[in-house]
Amino acid sequence: MKELILEMEEYAKNENVPIMQKDGIAFLMKYIKANNIKNVLEIGSAIGYSAILMASSSQDVKVTTIERDETKYLECLKNVKKGGLESKINVVFQDALDLNLAEQSEYDLIFIDAAKGQYKKFFEKFKYFLAPNGAIITDNLKFHGYVGKSETIESKNLRQLVEKIEGYIDFLKTNEEFETKFYDVGDGLSISTRVNHEK
Secondary structure (H helix, E strand, O other), X not given: OHHHHHHHHHHHHHHXXXXXXXXXXXXXXXXXXXXXXXXXXXXXXXXXXXXXXXXXXXXOOEEEEXXXXXXXXXXXXXXXXXXXXXXXXXXXXXXXXXXXXXXXXXXXXXXXXXXXXXXXXXXXXXXXXXXXXXXXEXXXXXXXXXXXXXXXXXOHHHHHHHHHHHHHHHXXXXXXXXXXXXXXXXXXXXXXXXXXXXX
């Protein structure tokens, strides 16, 4: 497994595929173990790096991961197979916002790490599939240090993206249904849990 992880890190570097920072994924794996997480829904598989590490963080974890980019999806499938994790990781090729999950689907952890501009839509869509004591974890909330400095960014596209992340952070802070804690780990993480643990 270690060899596969190193291979994936090398591939991500060479192909310019964003994967989680090491302290971010270590934090996530620790959280899965500490909270006895069994079912994970990941939005944004990329090449399967975080899905594979989450699935291998505990014996009884199963991960459903969604990817809309075909090249990344196929690379993710290949890596899952290489790691012998087909029984633990279900890779879905679709845009997460178009995906209809079975009504009875329930996840202890929903991990959002896909298109940054859509974070709020992902949160609003998938919160209904969160187990009562589950958590929604979001990655990249610092976005390489740009968040909080949007007014100084010259590139219009980058500025708009950062403004969307800032808007998402405000949405989390003012959300009365969920309580969110922010962690200065990796590229910035948040953990949102239901205030009254009822759907």
